Amino acid sequence: MATVQTDQVTLTIDGQSVTVPKGTLILDAAKAINIDIPIFCSHPKMAPVAVCRMCLVEVEKMPKLQPACAVYVAEGMVVKTTTEQVGKYQKGVLEFLLINHPLDCPICDKGGECPLQDQTFQYGPGASRFEFQKAHFDKGVPLSDKIVLDRERCILCWRCTRFSEEISGERELALIQRGVQTIIGTFNDEPAQSNYQGNWTEICPVGALTSRQYRFVSRPWDLDRTASVCPACSMGCNIQLDARNNRIGRFQSRENLAVDDGWLCDAGRYSFPQFQRTGQDRPQIRRDGKLERVTYDEVIAFTADALKASGQVAGWASPAASNEELFLFQRLFREVLASPNLDHRSAALEDAEPDDVTLPIADIERCDHVVVLGGQDVIDAAPVLHLRLFKSQRKGLQVSKVGATDVKKALDAVPAEAQAVGILATEANKKAAVELQEKLQKKVKGSVRRLIVTAGPNGRGAKDLGILPQRGPGYVSLNGTSGKGRVEWPGAGVKALYVHEPSPLHGFVPTDAESMWLSGLPLLIFHRFKASPLDEVAHVIIPGHAFTEKDGTVTNMEGRVQRILKGIDAAWVREDWRVFQEIANHLGASWDYESVEAITGDLVRALPPYRAVNEGARVLWSESR
Amino acid sequence: MALREIFLGPLYIARALATTFKHNTKPIVTIEYPERQKPVPPRERGRHILHRYADGLEKCVGCELCAIACPVGCIVVEAAENTPEHRVSPGERYAKRYEINLLRCIYCGMCEEACPYDAITMGPRYDLADDHPDKFIAVKEDMLEPLSASLQDTARPSGAPSAQAVPRKW
Numbered sequence: 001m002a003t004v005q006t007d008q009v010t011l012t013i014d015g016q017s018v019t020v021p022k023g024t025l026i027l028d029a030a031k032a033i034n035i036d037i038p039i040f041c042s043h044p045k046m047a048p049v050a051v052c053r054m055c056l057v058e059v060e061k062m063p064k065l066q067p068a069c070a071v072y073v074a075e076g077m078v079v080k081t082t083t084e085q086v087g088k089y090q091k092g093v094l095e096f097l098l099i100n101h102p103l104d105c106p107i108c109d110k111g112g113e114c115p116l117q118d119q120t121f122q123y124g125p126g127a128s129r130f131e132f133q134k135a136h137f138d139k140g141v142p143l144s145d146k147i148v149l150d151r152e153r154c155i156l157c158w159r160c161t162r163f164s165e166e167i168s169g170e171r172e173l174a175l176i177q178r179g180v181q182t183i184i185g186t187f188n189d190e191p192a193q194s195n196y197q198g199n200w201t202e203i204c205p206v207g208a209l210t211s212r213q214y215r216f217v218s219r220p221w222d223l224d225r226t227a228s229v230c231p232a233c234s235m236g237c238n239i240q241l242d243a244r245n246n247r248i249g250r251f252q253s254r255e256n257l258a259v260d261d262g263w264l265c266d267a268g269r270y271s272f273p274q275f276q277r278t279g280q281d282r283p284q285i286r287r288d289g290k291l292e293r294v295t296y297d298e299v300i301a302f303t304a305d306a307l308k309a310s311g312q313v314a315g316w317a318s319p320a321a322s323n324e325e326l327f328l329f330q331r332l333f334r335e336v337l338a339s340p341n342l343d344h345r346s347a348a349l350e351d352a353e354p355d356d357v358t359l360p361i362a363d364i365e366r367c368d369h370v371v372v373l374g375g376q377d378v379i380d381a382a383p384v385l386h387l388r389l390f391k392s393q394r395k396g397l398q399v400s401k402v403g404a405t406d407v408k409k410a411l412d413a414v415p416a417e418a419q420a421v422g423i424l425a426t427e428a429n430k431k432a433a434v435e436l437q438e439k440l441q442k443k444v445k446g447s448v449r450r451l452i453v454t455a456g457p458n459g460r461g462a463k464d465l466g467i468l469p470q471r472g473p474g475y476v477s478l479n480g481t482s483g484k485g486r487v488e489w490p491g492a493g494v495k496a497l498y499v500h501e502p503s504p505l506h507g508f509v510p511t512d513a514e515s516m517w518l519s520g521l522p523l524l525i526f527h528r529f530k531a532s533p534l535d536e537v538a539h540v541i542i543p544g545h546a547f548t549e550k551d552g553t554v555t556n557m558e559g560r561v562q563r564i565l566k567g568i569d570a571a572w573v574r575e576d577w578r579v580f581q582e583i584a585n586h587l588g589a590s591w592d593y594e595s596v597e598a599i600t601g602d603l604v605r606a607l608p609p610y611r612a613v614n615e616g617a618r619v620l621w622s623e624s625r
Numbered sequence: 626m627a628l629r630e631i632f633l634g635p636l637y638i639a640r641a642l643a644t645t646f647k648h649n650t651k652p653i654v655t656i657e658y659p660e661r662q663k664p665v666p667p668r669e670r671g672r673h674i675l676h677r678y679a680d681g682l683e684k685c686v687g688c689e690l691c692a693i694a695c696p697v698g699c700i701v702v703e704a705a706e707n708t709p710e711h712r713v714s715p716g717e718r719y720a721k722r723y724e725i726n727l728l729r730c731i732y733c734g735m736c737e738e739a740c741p742y743d744a745i746t747m748g749p750r751y752d753l754a755d756d757h758p759d760k761f762i763a764v765k766e767d768m769l770e771p772l773s774a775s776l777q778d779t780a781r782p783s784g785a786p787s788a789q790a791v792p793r794k795w
Contacts, residue, residue: 106688106741107718140717216704216718219689 011077026068026079027055037081038090038119040097040205041157042069045262046166052097052157054119056089057081065089087123094124100135100180101206102152110207112220116155137183144192146212146266147200151183154208160184160200167263168196169390184208195383198269202253211250213270218244226567227254229554231275231320231503231547232268234454235361235382236556239264241272241548241567248272248548248568256616258362259560261391265383274504274530275548277570281531284541291541296574303498303540304586306523307337310496314341314489317467319456320503321576322552322564323610324599326458326465328580328591329500330473334466336584340483341494343469344462346455346509348487350430352463354475354621357559359422359449361385365392368446369418371410373425373433375401381426381453382557404429407436411443419446426453454557456506457547461555464607464619474607475621490517497521501528502576503547508534527579544576551596553613559620561613659752670732670747673725675768683713683769684744687720694739699729723765727753 007022013030020029025048030037040052050070057068060078065086068079080086098120105111137151156175161184164173172194176185186192200209223242230237230251237260240252251269255262283299284291294302307313315333317326326344333339364370370389372378379386389399400413404425414421421444425433433450440448454460466473469483484492490513497518499508507528510518518524518537526538529546549568555561577599581591593599604610609619656663665671676684687704705721713719737746745768755761 104716106690107686107716111688216687216706219693221693222689 009073009075009077011073011075011079013079014081020073022073024073026057026059026066026071026073026077029073030068030079030081035081037068038123039069040115040119040155041159043159043162043203046159046162049158049162052155053093054090056086056093058083058086090123091125094120095128095130097155098124098128099130100152101155102134104153107216108150108153108207109210109215110153110204114207115205135180141185142191142212143186143209144194144197146270147192147197148210148212148215149184150208150210153206154184155206156182156184157205159203159205160209163196163199163203164194166394167199167387167391168194169393170194170196173200195266196263196387198266199253199263211270213273214250218242218249223249224567226565228548228564228567229457229556229562230264230268230271231457232265232271232505233382234319234456234459234557235259235268235384236457236554236558236560236562237264237268237384238562239268243567246568248276258360259556259558259562260384261388263384263387267383271505272548275546275568277546277549277568278530280572281543283543286539291535296542296579299540299542300579300582301586303525303542304583306540307496307498307525307583308587310523312341312492312494313337313339313496313498314343314484314486314494315339315467315498315500316486316508317342317344317462317500318502318506318508319344319454319459319462320506320547321458321462321500322502322550322554322596323458323461323465323561323603323613324552324596325500325502325576325580326462326467327473327599327603327606328577328584328593330466331591332580332584333498334472336587336589340478340481341469341489341492342467342483343486344456344459344467345427345486347428348485349427350434351470352427352452352454352468352475356430356450356452357460357557357618359424359451360558360560360618361388361451363420363449364388364422364424364451365395365397367392367397367420367422369398369400369414369420370422370424371414371436371440372399372401373406373410373423373436374404374429377404377429378424378426378453381455385424385453405432407432407439410436411439414440414444416444418444421446421448423448423450424453425450427455427459451558456503457556458554460557460559461553461561464555464559464610464621465603474609490514495521496523496525498525499527499534500544500576501526501532501534502544502550504530504532507532510534527576542579543573544579545570545573549573550575553600555619559612559618560616561610561619562616563613662752665749665751669749669751670734671749671751672727672747672753672763673736673745673768674748674770675723675765676744676746677770677772678715681772682715683719684742685720685723686714686716686718686742686744687723688718688741690739690741691736691745694735696733696735697729697731699726700724700736720765723768725763725768727761727763728758 008019009022010019013035016033018029018033027037037055039055041049048070050067055068056065058080059066139150141149143149161173165171172186172192173184176183201211222244226241228239228241230239238254238256240254242249251272253262253264282293283296285294285302317329333342393399402410421440423433423437430452437448437450469485472478501507524538525540526534527542527544529544549570551566553561553563581593584591609621612619687702689702692700692702701724702720703722704718707719734747
C-alpha cells in the first residue's frame with residue numbers, strides 16, 4: 001500500500017524479520033518476504049475494508065486475530081500466520097462463505113482460476129457441516145450487455161463496488177439490502193453503462209461477475225496466452241490475448257504501471273470479435289469487372305507492375321500497423337516507388353511533432369493541474385486515461401475539462417503558482433493545445449507539458465516513421481520533396497492508391513468525396529485483414545494479417561514502444577511485411593529481411609531513439625537531437 | 626507287430642470317438658459371435674455413455690472436468706449456453722460439442738470419476754473395430770443415451786423451466 005512516511009519499521013512475521021516503510025500493511029510486509037496470506041476483499045489499488053476476514057493473523061499482544069489487509073505494521077510487531085488458531089479461523093471463514101456459495105463450479109466460468117476454489121483447497125475445510133437449503137438468489141442476471149451477474153456466487157467482498165467508487169468514480173454498483181440478503185446491483189436494476197465493466201470481472205474473486213462474450217467459451221487450462229497490446233486505441237494498454245483452438249476467447253489486462261495501471265476499458269477489452277478470422281481468404285485480382293482468385297506470387301507481380309505503370313501513386317497505411325510494416329511501407333513508397341504521397345490519417349490534421357509526447361501517461365499523477373482540452377472527446381479517444389485522471393484527482397490533482405477550443409477558459413482555470421501542468425488533447429485539437437501550452441508557459445511558474453492522444457494503437461509510430469506527406473522518418477523535414485496528404489489525393493491526379501488495413505477498427509473509411517474518386521480510380525490495391533466495403537471498388541485484394549496475428553512493435557501515444565506477439569496463427573496468409581518486401585524486390589530493390597526481428601534491427605539502426613524497444617521504454621526524440 | 630496294430634486299430638478309433646461323444650453331451654461354451662454376445666460384467670469399462678435425466682435433458686453441463694482428468698487427452702468439450710428456445714440440459718450450460726477419440730482412449734474410467742454430475746459412465750460396449758480412423762471419433766450423438774419411447778412423451782417441452790428451478794428469492 002501507499003507509503004505514508006519514509007521511516008522504516010522492523011517487524012517479525014512467522015519468525016522472519018522484515019523491514020518495511022512505516023504505513024505498510026501487514027499483508028504487504030508478508031508479501032515482501034514471500035509469506036502468503038489468503039485474501040478475497042483486499043486489492044492493492046483500493047483502500048482496505050477488511051470485510052471478508054480471510055486474512056486474519058495472530059499479532060502478539062493483541063487479544064483477537066487481526067485482519068492483515070487493514071492493520072499497519074508497527075515497530076517490534078510479532079505476526080504469526082500459521083498458528084493453529086489462524087488455521088481454525090481460516091477454515092471457519094471459508095466454511096461460512098461456502099454455506100451460501102452454490103457449488104456450481106462445473107458451470108461457472110471462473111472455475112479453474114477462482115481464488116475461492118484455490119483457497120478452499122489450500123486453507124479450507126474438507127467438508128461442510130451445513131445440511132440445510134442454501135440461500136438462493138437470481139442467477140445469470142444481465143447487469144448490462146457486457147456483464148452477467150450471478151448473485152448466488154457473490155461473497156460480498158465489495159471489490160466491484162469499491163472499483164466503481166474508488167477507481168472509476170462512477171458509483172454504478174452498490175450493495176443493496178442488509179445482512180444475509182445483501183446483493184450487489186445497479187440503481188433501479190438499470191443496465192450498467194460504465195466503460196470499465198470488464199475490470200469487475202477480473203477483480204471478482206468468484207464467478208459472480210462474468211463476461212457475456214466469454215460466457216462458457218473456455219476453461220482457463222484450454223487457453224493459449226499471449227502477451228500483447230490492446231488494438232483499440234493509442235493508449236497501448238498491455239493485454240493478455242487468451243485464445244482457444246486458434247480463436248480469441250478474451251482480452252485480459254496485463255498490468256503495466258506506466259501505461260494502464262492494470263486496467264482496461266470495455267472498448268478495448270471487448271473489441272476482439274473484430275479480430276476473429278472468418279474463413280480462409282485468397283488474393284484476388286479484378287479482371288473484366290470480376291474478382292478472380294490468384295496466388296500470392298501472381299498478385300505481388302501484378303501489383304508491382306501496376307504500381308510502376310501508374311506513375312502517380314499514393315499509400316495509406318493504417319495507424320494499427322506495426323512499426324516494422326510501416327517502416328517497410330514507407331521505404332517501399334519513398335525509396336522504390338519514389339512517391340511522397342503517404343498518409344495514415346483520416347482527415348487533415350496539424351503536423352505531428354516530437355514535442356507532442358512531453359507528458360508521459362504516468363506523469364499525470366505528478367502534475368498538480370491537468371487541462372483536458374475537449375473534455376469527454378479525449379476520454380473517449382483513450383478511455384483508460386480517465387482512470388489515471390480520477391486516481392490523481394483523489395490524490396489532489398486539479399482537472400479542468402474544457403471545450404476543444406476553449407483556450408481562454410483553460411488559461412483562467414490554471415493558477416499561476418502551479419508547479420506542473422499537463423495538457424491532454426486529441427490530434428484534431430492539437431493547434432489549440434499548442435497555443436494553450438505557449439500561453440500557460442508564460443503564466444505559470446512550473447513546467448507545462450502536453451500529451452496528444454493519437455488515433456490507433458500505432459498512430460504515434462506512424463508519425464515517428466514518417467507515414468506523413470511532409471515528414472520523413474524521425475520527423476525530418478522533406479523540403480521540396482513533400483507529397484500530398486490524404487484529403488488532397490482526389491484532386492492531385494493520383495492514379496493508384498495502396499491501402500494497408502490490418503485492423504477493422506482503424507480502416508480506410510472513405511468520405512463522400514473520396515468514394516466518388518475511388519470509383520473512378522484506375523488502380524486501388526487493398527491489402528487488408530477483413531472484407532470491407534472497399535472490396536467492391538478494389539482492383540487488387542491482398543489478404544493480410546490482423547493486429548492479433550503478427551509479431552512486431554507498436555508505439556503508443558506517449559511514445560512507448562511495446563511488442564505485440566502473434567496470438568492467432570494464420571499461416572496461410574503471407575506476412576504483410578513480406579508482401580511489401582516482395583513487391584519492392586519485384587521492382588528492383590534487394591531487401592532480404594528474413595524475420596520481423598531483422599526489420600526491427602534495421603529500424604533501430606535507421607532511427608536510434610527506437611532502441612527503446614528493447615526496454616519497452618519511450619522513444620525520446622528530443623534527447624537524441 | 627504290424628498285424629497286431631491292424632487288429633487293434635478300430636479299438637483306438639473307438640476310444641478317440643468316445644472322447645468326442647463324451648464332449649457332445651457337455652454344455653457348449655462357444656458363443657456365436659457376433660449374433661450372440663457374452664454378457665459383460667456390470668463394471669465393464671467399454672465405450673462411454675452420456676446419460677440423460679428422467680425427463681430427457683442431458684446430464685452433461687460441458688464443464689470439461691473429464692477432458693482435464695483424461696490422462697491421454699482424448700476428450701474435447703465445448704460448452705454453450707442454454708436458452709429458453711433451445712434447452713439441452715437443466716441449468717445454464719450444456720455441452721455443444723462432446724467428442725472422444727476412441728483410438729486414443731485407454732478406457733481407464735478417469736472421466737467417469739471426474740464427472741460431477743454422473744453424466745458420463747463407461748458402458749458395456751466393447752466391439753469397436755472399424756475400417757477407418759475417422760470412424761473412431763465418437764461424437765455426442767453416438768454416446769448419448771437414446772430417448773426411449775416413454776421418455777419422449779414426457780420429454781420437456783422447449784422453454785420449460787429447468788429441472789432445478791431456482792426461486793427468485795429464498
